[in-house]
Amino acid sequence: MSQDSTQHNAQTYVAVSARIRERIRGAKRRFHANDNIAEFIQPGEMDELLDEVQSRMKDVLDSLVIDTDSDHNTHDTARRVAKMYLNEVFKGRYVSQPPVTEFPNAERLNELMIVGPITVRSACSHHFCPIMGRVWIGVMPNEHSNLIGLSKYARLAEWIMSRPQIQEEAVIQLAKLLMDKMNPDGLAIVMEADHFCMHWRGVKDMDSKMINSVMRGVFLTNPDLRREFLSLLPNKKA
Numbered sequence: 001m002s003q004d005s006t007q008h009n010a011q012t013y014v015a016v017s018a019r020i021r022e023r024i025r026g027a028k029r030r031f032h033a034n035d036n037i038a039e040f041i042q043p044g045e046m047d048e049l050l051d052e053v054q055s056r057m058k059d060v061l062d063s064l065v066i067d068t069d070s071d072h073n074t075h076d077t078a079r080r081v082a083k084m085y086l087n088e089v090f091k092g093r094y095v096s097q098p099p100v101t102e103f104p105n106a107e108r109l110n111e112l113m114i115v116g117p118i119t120v121r122s123a124c125s126h127h128f129c130p131i132m133g134r135v136w137i138g139v140m141p142n143e144h145s146n147l148i149g150l151s152k153y154a155r156l157a158e159w160i161m162s163r164p165q166i167q168e169e170a171v172i173q174l175a176k177l178l179m180d181k182m183n184p185d186g187l188a189i190v191m192e193a194d195h196f197c198m199h200w201r202g203v204k205d206m207d208s209k210m211i212n213s214v215m216r217g218v219f220l221t222n223p224d225l226r227r228e229f230l231s232l233l234p235n236k237k238a
């Protein structure tokens with residue numbers, strides 16, 4: 001019998017992760033660590049996933065030779081880790097995009113606006129170690145752009161970041177989402193983050209950060225605008 005199926009109530013039980021994977025493959029879609037798969041998850045299946053991830057985490061703890069039966073500290077760790085991954089730190093894979101009210105640009109605003117720093121939290125796809133950082137977003141709207149509420153930049157950034165990520169792909173996913181939503185003349189994003197896979201382990205370098213920027217539309221073609229955006233970012237070391 002395959003690992004994904006067991007006898008269950010006299011019927012063949014297919015693990016919920018296998019059922020979800022089957023639907024995604026059927027739709028010829030990707031399910032990389034930083035992809036959102038909410039549309040393939042049916043009502044009630046998140047509870048089943050929680051049980052499945054808990055059971056597999058228990059196997060990992062067993063393989064780490066940790067006595068989860070008599071060690072009171074790790075007795076419920078498998079469940080806690082499963083809940084943390086599915087409902088908190090990787091939630092952005094499993095839930096739909098947060099609702100964002102879009103307002104027409106009634107006053108035909110076409111001046112640079114900047115939001116930030118927005119705190120972002122993620123984990124790297126390579127080691128599942130935390131990434132903690134800040135992001136600044138600059139928008140150059142035009143008369144046809146949709147405007148979104150200020151808090152929605154943070155909500156959308158959190159949705160993208162609460163997945164296993166690499167920083168270079170995360171900023172591009174965020175840029176695409178905002179471009180699609182607002183349709184501005186230009187968009188600029190700067191992200192600065194600490195990667196705990198470099199602080200806590202590996203090279204154990206406490207000081208280095210990763211900073212990257214993504215420019216779209218007029219921020220690419222107009223160096224003065226790009227300079228204005230970058231000069232208006234508060235000192236990132238402050």
Ligand SMILES: Nc1nc2c(ncn2[C@@H]2O[C@H](COP(=O)(O)OP(=O)(O)OP(=O)(O)O)[C@@H](O)[C@H]2O)c(=O)[nH]1
Pocket residue numbers: 124125126165166167168195197198201202203
């Ligand atoms: N480009 C990029 N790399 C990242 C990011 N987060 C973590 N990394 C790096 O991913 C790399 C994984 O490298 P590997 O050589 O496969 O893994 P490793 O042997 O554990 O690497 P060390 O960290 O050097 O011990 C490391 O260099 C990490 O520092 C990110 O957001 N972007």
